[in-house]
Amino acid sequence: MRKDKLSNIAFYIAVAVFIVIIVFPFYWQIITSFKPPEQLWNIPPEWWPSRFYLGSYISAFTKRPFLTYLKNSAIVAISTTALAVFVTSFAGYALARLHFKGKNVILALALSVSMFPGIAIVSPLFLMMKQWNLLNSYLGLILTYTTITIPLSMWNLTTFFRTIPADMEEAAKIDGASPFYTFVKIILPLAAPGIFTTAILVFIAAWNEFLFSLTFNTKDALRTVPVGIAMFPGEYMLPWGDISAASVVVVLPLIVMVLLFQRRIISGLTAGAVKG
Amino acid sequence: MRTKRLLVFLLIFAVLVFMLAACGSSEKSGDNSTESQPEEKVSESKSEEVVTITYARGKDITPATQKMLEAFEDKYPNIKVNYQEMPSQSDQQHNAFVTALSAGDDSVDVYRLDIIWPSEFASAGWILPLDDYFSEEEREKFLQGPIQGCTYNGSIYAVPLYTDAGVLYYRKDLIPNPPETWDELYSIGKKLMDEGKVEYGFVFQANQYEGLVCNVLEYIHSNGGKVIDGSNVVLNSENAIEALNIFKKMLDIAPEGVTTYIENDGGVMFQEGKVAFMRNWPSWWSKLNSDESAVKGKVGVAPIPKGPNGDATGKATLGGWNLAINKNSKNKDAAWTFIEFMTGEEAQKIQAIEGGFLPVRQNLYKDADVIKANPHFESMYDVLVNALPRPVSPFYPKISESIQINTHKFLMGEIDAKTAIENMAKEIQEILEQ
Amino acid sequence: MQKRRSIKSTGIPENILGYLMVTPALLCILLIAIFPIVRTFSLSLTDMKMQFPDAAKYIGLNNYVKLLKDERFWNATCNTLFFTIVSVAMELVIGFTMALVMNMPFKGRGLVRAAVLVPWAIPTTISATMWKFMYHDQFGVINDILLRMGLIDQYKPWLGSTLSALWCAIIADVWKTAPFMGLLLLAGLQTIPIELYESATVDGAGRIRRFFNITVPLIMPTMLVALIFRTLDAFRVFDLIFVMTGGGPGNSTETLSMYAYTMLFRNLDFGLGSAIAVLIFIFVFLISLIYIYLLNIQND
Structure with a gap:
């Protein structure tokens, strides 16, 4: 019994250490964002702000139109998520359940698109966006992000649809329902957790993207948050407090979202990644 | 089942329509975005013949740019300037500019270019030659180093906006007379370290990036070395090898991590009073003398020291930014009016007083208002006149890269000075010959 | 299979419906991804330099030949392989441990699961900046921690040494992605029926044997899928390196x-830069072929 208790305690200590390691960098970021300027560059670094200084947050919001960046990021990320999930849930279902030729080719194509280094397609894409008059618009980014997230979400949803038991569909089919009807009325509701997870993956990818956003949207009124953060340092100087504050502001919505939907994300992943 | 078939088609159709509509609405969304920016007022511009030009530059953390723009719009009410800020990292600007310009983009009229870009942009045909606008006579009123940096194949492609050159900051309170040679700097720095007055003798920029090129060229140029003469690579010389060894010696009195330092790292340490000497840009002056600085009032500025085989003075590396016109700009004349103003005396004074930027016009170094706001400018004039540009070539980035990699490998102890110089000379020769 | 065919009559033909349903996704891919990729391929066969775009000419496979002889290219390949193998291996081991822990019932399990998602949600550009600051040789908290623990006797420039810089990047990458790996593997673990373990216990199998005979084979497919996506990402690592070291010290x-x-945007050598991009693509393609082969063996 004593041994059990001891190993129990050891286990909890191990878990605690693990959580500390995981959360520490973020803790450090928050601490830095509250440090007054005179404390920022102390050696050795101090683990707690000498006083809670809000100046970094104030300048994060007043020196740059940070609210506009947040709004832009939200619009782009939400639209991307909606479009990508819409498009790939159709495709995913067809690839998982319907019988037609070339399915493997399509999956392979999607996978190989996701293999191409993003930096290599920036400049041809810029040309296209220019021709279509999509520079400095939300839509240009939304279309690009949708495309680059399609492979992951298509694979994810395809594997997810495969895990849904075939019985219900079979029953519907015997009742004379068309495959499409079956899809909308029976499969989609069952797939909600998987779709939700995919949506979150897409959202985070779109929220965090930097390179395309920097290149396509050069007007301040249309910039997204990751590029906005790159706007803080000066030519030769780094206002580290402002950068930390801005980063905390960007990361906070993500963390809140992740914590709120934690159960959903995990149950979605659980169902989605089961079968290769 | 007919209704269901219809439903299928409708839904698929809806998807396609959605996508098409999305594409089609782009123009509209573009318009919306311009409407959301009050300074453009496209509709108004036609009736009153107001021209709008777009000016792209890296973010200015000082109020200078804003004030200059206000002064411009006061003076030229029929030219509106749409100011497009870019991230301040010069690499990110380069990336965004190159992508846009190579696609023939015309959304930006005036670009602010780093001193190392004009030849690259000019050779690509992205920027307008300004010979007709910018007379020889006018050019003579400018500092000559930046003018050279803006000249490619005998034509001038950009107008200097402000300049920059490496300087030596030192602790006036500890060091009565700034050193004239690298050896003196080393021994003073070492002595102060040994006495415990400072933690480190010297900080500079030795991360593997563009700043390293600026630093190492100062050693080479100040010791009688040279990279390119005309179209010949003349880097491989005893002087250059000696210069590299002097550079490496400085690592002894620098923090161990200096090979990862950019401007900010050393600047902050100097500001905290931990270092005796610092090689940095003039713009740190105001920060070092601000209230949050531990060395306020104790900072002196001196020219870069020289090596044993150098000329009378050390040679700083020239930095700075310049204005150029997009070749596809639809408002070239308005763009020129803008450049003329920004580089004219009035705007240059605002820039120097409000932002502490070094003016490009020679006479401003004797201007009472400018000197009053920036007392250190007076001594800067000689530094700037002596400062040397980095090699001018459309393939400068590759040259820079070769210098960066070989110098850094040398500093890390992977190769010796002779090999480093030989590698650079060989690689630069190949780059120029291609 | 026969049954499916008979159902066709109840709507539009199943295969047509299938094509229609994948069309939007395919359209996006073709329009926005394939065209630029094809252009990159064709650029890689030219000596296009952005400074002189009109002087570009077709040079066949010369760029590739040049790269295969290029010491720097092989150095970059070795760095990439080292980064990929070490970081994915560490992610797998740590992720697996995390998954095993999270699969056990204990108080506060929800908290652990939530904490694990935090690093994964932070944009790489931000987390890389964060780590860079923590590694700093003067103001970095990592030096402070290690010094307090007595593991080092003075501050070290972690990013300034050719020996440690790549490891620093690997640690930052593992921190960010191991938790995600852990969650994917947890998902796999939860599908293994408990009965299997129970019957094995009855048969007298010990803990270790149960792990290797039941857990490992059953989690294999999930693991391979997770590994594919992680390997692809790790092999193309960019943001992290760009922010943390910019490729230094000494290109290590x-x-x-x-x-x-660097070739594309700094040097504007679009021919050579595109050729590197294509080679990355080929490497990655080969890697995924190996995985898919393994996956197929598993499924059979």
Whole structure:
């Protein structure tokens, strides 16, 4: 019994250490964002702000139109998520359940698109966006992000649809329902957790993207948050407090979202990644 | 089942329509975005013949740019300037500019270019030659180093906006007379370290990036070395090898991590009073003398020291930014009016007083208002006149890269000075010959 | 299979419906991804330099030949392989441990699961900046921690040494992605029926045997899928390196993507840069072939 208790305690200590390691960098970021300027560059670094200084947050919001960046990021990320999930849930279902030729080719194509280094397609894409008059618009980014997230979400949803038991569909089919009807009325509701997870993956990818956003949207009124953060340092100087504050502001919505939907994300992943 | 078939088609159709509509609405969304920016007022511009030009530059953390723009719009009410800020990292600007310009983009009229870009942009045909606008006579009123940096194949492609050159900051309170040679700097720095007055003798920029090129060229140029003469690579010389060894010696009195330092790292340490000497840009002056600085009032500025085989003075590396016109700009004349103003005396004074930027016009170094706001400018004039540009070539980035990699490998102890110089000379020769 | 065919009559033909349903996704891919990729391929066969776009001419496979002889290219390839293998291996081991822990019932399990998602949600550009600051040789908290623990006797420039810089990048990458790996593997673990373990216990199998005979084989497919996506990401690592070291010191952390970026956007050598991009693509393609082969063996 004593041994059990001891190993129990050891286990909890191990878990605690693990959580500390995981959360520490973020803790450090928050601490830095509250440090007054005179404390920022102390050696050795101090683990707690000498006083809670809000100046970094104030300048994060007043020196740059940070609210506009947040709004832009939200619009782009939400639209991307909606479009990508819409498009790939159709495709995913067809690839998982319907019988037609070339399915493997399509999956392979999607996978190989996701293999191409993003930096290599920036400049041809810029040309296209220019021709279509999509520079400095939300839509240009939304279309690009949708495309680059399609492979992951298509694979994810395809594997997810495969895990849904075939019985219900079979029953519907015997009742004379068309495959499409079956899809909308029976499969989609069952797939909600998987779709939700995919949506979150897409959202985070779109929220965090930097390179395309920097290149396509050069007007301040249309910039997204990751590029906005790159706007803080000066030519030769780094206002580290402002950068930390801005980063905390960007990361906070993500963390809140992740914590709120934690159960959903995990149950979605659980169902989605089961079968290769 | 007919209704269901219809439903299928409708839904698929809806998807396609959605996508098409999305594409089609782009123009509209573009318009919306311009409407959301009050300074453009496209509709108004036609009736009153107001021209709008777009000016792209890296973010200015000082109020200078804003004030200059206000002064411009006061003076030229029929030219509106749409100011497009870019991230301040010069690499990110380069990336965004190159992508846009190579696609023939015309959304930006005036670009602010780093001193190392004009030849690259000019050779690509992205920027307008300004010979007709910018007379020889006018050019003579400018500092000559930046003018050279803006000249490619005998034509001038950009107008200097402000300049920059490496300087030596030192602790006036500890060091009565700034050193004239690298050896003196080393021994003073070492002595102060040994006495415990400072933690480190010297900080500079030795991360593997563009700043390293600026630093190492100062050693080479100040010791009688040279990279390119005309179209010949003349880097491989005893002087250059000696210069590299002097550079490496400085690592002894620098923090161990200096090979990862950019401007900010050393600047902050100097500001905290931990270092005796610092090689940095003039713009740190105001920060070092601000209230949050531990060395306020104790900072002196001196020219870069020289090596044993150098000329009378050390040679700083020239930095700075310049204005150029997009070749596809639809408002070239308005763009020129803008450049003329920004580089004219009035705007240059605002820039120097409000932002502490070094003016490009020679006479401003004797201007009472400018000197009053920036007392250190007076001594800067000689530094700037002596400062040397980095090699001018459309393939400068590759040259820079070769210098960066070989110098850094040398500093890390992977190769010796002779090999480093030989590698650079060989690689630069190949780059120029291609 | 026969049954499916008979159902066709109840709507539009199943295969047509299938094509219609994948059309939007395919359209996006074709329009926005395939065209630029094809252009990159064709650029890689030219000596296009952005400074002189009109002087570009077709040079066949010369860029590739040049790269295969290029010491820097192989250095970047080695760095990339080292980064990929070490970081994915560490992610797998740590992720697996995390998954095993999270699969056990204990108080506060929800908290652990939530904490694990935090690093994964932070944009790489931000987390890389964060780590860079923590590694700093003067103001960095990592030096402070290690010094307090007595593991080092003075502050070290972690990013300034050719020996440690790549490891620093690997640690930052593992921190960010191991938790995600852990969650994916947890998902796999939860599908293993408990009865299997129970019957094995009855048969007298010990803990270790149960692990290797039941857990490992059953989690294999999930693991391979997770590994595919992680390997692909790790092999193309860019943001992290770009922010943390820019390829230094002495090019010891330059990866293939970083090299391609430098050639494309800094040097404007679009021919050579595109060729590097294509080679990255080929490497990655080969890697995924190996995985898919393994996956197929598993499924059979």
